[in-house]
Structure formats: structure tokens, C-alpha cells
Amino acid sequence: MRLIYEPKGRAREYAPLAANLYTSCTHGCLYCYAPRCMQRNRELFHTCANVRKNALKLFASDCAEYAKMRLTEPVLMSFVSDPYQPDELELRITRKALEIAAEHKAPIQILTKGGTRAISDFPLLAATGAQAAFACTLTVCDKSWAAKLEPQAAEPEDRLNALKAAYNAGITTWVSFEPSIDEKSVIEFIRLSHSYVDLYKVGAISGDKTLSTISNWRDYASNVINELEKHEKKYIIKSDLKKEMTPNGD
Ligand code: SF4
Known part of the structure; x- marks a missing residue:
């Protein structure tokens, strides 16, 4: 497969x-690691939405192989x-990709900060398969702080509204x-x-850790876990946070 990868x-x-059907992103998040990963100029990466050459053609061929x-x-x-x-x-582009994925029954998990921009595609997302899911990255609640941190992304409340709409549409939801x-x-x-x-x-x-107000990662993880367990929620602690929680970093 050429566009779908491990x-x-x-x-x-x-x-x-x-x-990745798009090869750039105009959300412009201050913490964005994508330009570094892709060895691209940061400013150019956030300037306009570029689509990978032949993205839908490659995606269709990969979905056929997947099936x-x-x-x-x-x-x-x-x-x-x-x-x-x-x-x-x-x-x-995403909508057309979902149509292709639905045709081949290749379940798609969307991870976005686009909020309710995604809602009209939920029927297509659900049609990709039982493992389809809709997920949002959530960082800060305050609207003006979020606007500085993620200038073109949807507002925090809009992302919550999108998650609620996905859940009400019977789609599995998760938060990063x-x-x-x-x-x-x-x-x-x-x-x-x-x-x-x-x-x-x-x-x-x-x-850039200076963007975070968190200094004691062990306390942070423990407080977040307590809150999640209070509400009996499923959660995954990622390995980078687990490392921060241990005194020797192992
Ligand atoms: S949403 Fe933000 S972090 Fe993600 S690719 Fe776009 S600019 Fe980068």
C-alpha cells in the first residue's frame, strides 16, 4: 500500500x-510537530491546505488492497x-475518501481539531465499518487561549459539540x-x-515544553486518572507520559 501506512x-x-491525504495544515498550532516530521518549512506548512498528488487514486487502490x-x-x-x-x-477530500472507504469497508478513525466541520460526514464515517470512530484533540478550555495556541482550529466548545453529535449518531468517540x-x-x-x-x-x-503549564507530570497523571476513574471511563496513558511519571524516566 502506498498511502495507507503502518x-x-x-x-x-x-x-x-x-x-494522510493532506500534506499541510492551516490550523497553525504552535506545538505542531508535523513540519519537523515531514522536513517542511513551518510557515509554508501552515499557509495553505495542500493535497497529496493523486491522493484519492492512491487511497482507492489501497482500500481495494485492504479489502x-x-x-x-x-x-x-x-x-x-x-x-x-x-x-x-x-x-x-476527506469526504471523498470516506466514500471510498465505505465502499471497501475499511473502517476510518478521524482525529481532528476541525470540530463540527466534520458533522455532515458522520453517516459516511459510520458506513466505513463497526470500528469507525470520531476523535478530537482537546488542549485548553479557554477560548482566547485556544485561539492563540491553535489559531485556525475549531473552538473548544465546537469540538465538544462534534463529539456529542458523533456519539448521538452511534459512532465511537475518543479524546486525545x-x-x-x-x-x-x-x-x-x-x-x-x-x-x-x-x-x-x-x-x-x-x-516545546514551555507551552505547557504542567511541571509535575506525576501529579498531573494521577489527578487526571482520578477524574477519569471517578466517571468510570476507559483510558490509555501514553508511554511518553508514563516515562514522565517515573523518577528515572523508565
Ligand atoms: S491540527 Fe495543528 S498539530 Fe495537527 S497538523 Fe494541523 S497544525 Fe499541526
Whole structure:
């Protein structure tokens, strides 16, 4: 397969398979690691939404191969771009990819900060298979802080509304707390969303740690776990946070 790939390293904790149809992202998050991963100029990466050459053709051929190989693992969109960045509403690349995936029964997991921009595609997402899921990255509750941190992404409340809509549409939902920026926000997000989020994935922060207000990662993890267990929620603590929790980093 050429567009659907097996993520390596830390990304593998999120999904066994992934696909990036866009090769840039205009959300412009300050903590974005994608330009570094892709060896791209940071400013250019955040300037406009580029689509990979022949993306849909390659994706269709990979989905056909996926079906032929009788694979069942979900394919995550996306690690190094966002499938619902603003231009998706015009370009409809993700929507067309979902149509293809539904045809081949290749279950898709969407991970986005695009919020309710994704809602109109939920019937297609559900049609990709029983393992389909909708997920949002949540960082800070405060609207103006979020606007500085993730300038073009959907507002925090809009992302929560999208999760609720997915859950009400019968789609599995999960939240990524990675990067972890602010403990109070994370606790508040859990309180607000536990009735419609199925799973929480909690990580630390890679790259510029000065963007995070968290200094004691062990206390942070313990407080977040307490809150999640209070609401009897399923959660995964990612290996980078586990490392931060241990005194020797092992
Ligand atoms: S949504 Fe993801 S890919 Fe897009 S700018 Fe933010 S961190 Fe980077």
C-alpha cells in the first residue's frame, strides 16, 4: 500500500494504520510537530491546505488492497495534517475518501481539531465499518487561549459539540489529551464530556515544553486518572507520559 501506512514509534500507540491525504495544515498550532516530521518549512506548512498528488487514486487502490487482504484494523486520519482543516469544506477530500472507504469497508478513525466541520460526514464515517470512530484533540478550555495556541482550529466548545453529535449518531468517540497543556482544562474537559466520550488517551507534550503549564507530570497523571476513574471511563496513558511519571524516566 502506498498511502495507507503502518505508523512507527509513538504514533503506533494511536493506530495500527494511518493515512494522510493532506500534506499541510492551516490550523497553525504552535506545538505542531508535523513540519519537523515531514522536513517542511513551518510557515509554508501552515499557509495553505495542500493535497497529496493523486491522493484519492492512491487511497482507492489501497482500500481495494485492504479489502482483498481482508484486513480489519482501523485507518487513522490523520497524524501529520488535519482531515477537517477549513479548506476541507470546499475541497471535500476527506469526504471523498470516506466514500471510498465505505465502499471497501475499511473502517476510518478521524482525529481532528476541525470540530463540527466534520458533522455532515458522520453517516459516511459510520458506513466505513463497526470500528469507525470520531476523535478530537482537546488542549485548553479557554477560548482566547485556544485561539492563540491553535489559531485556525475549531473552538473548544465546537469540538465538544462534534463529539456529542458523533456519539448521538452511534459512532465511537475518543479524546486525545496530547499535547497536555493545562491540567485544569483537562479536568474540566473530562467533566464536560464524560457522558459522550468512550475513551480518553492521555499523553505529555513533545517539542516545546514551555507551552505547557504542567511541571509535575506525576501529579498531573494521577489527578487526571482520578477524574477519569471517578466517571468510570476507559483510558490509555501514553508511554511518553508514563516515562514522565517515573523518577528515572523508565
Ligand atoms: S491540527 Fe495537527 S497538523 Fe494541523 S497544525 Fe495543528 S498539530 Fe499541526
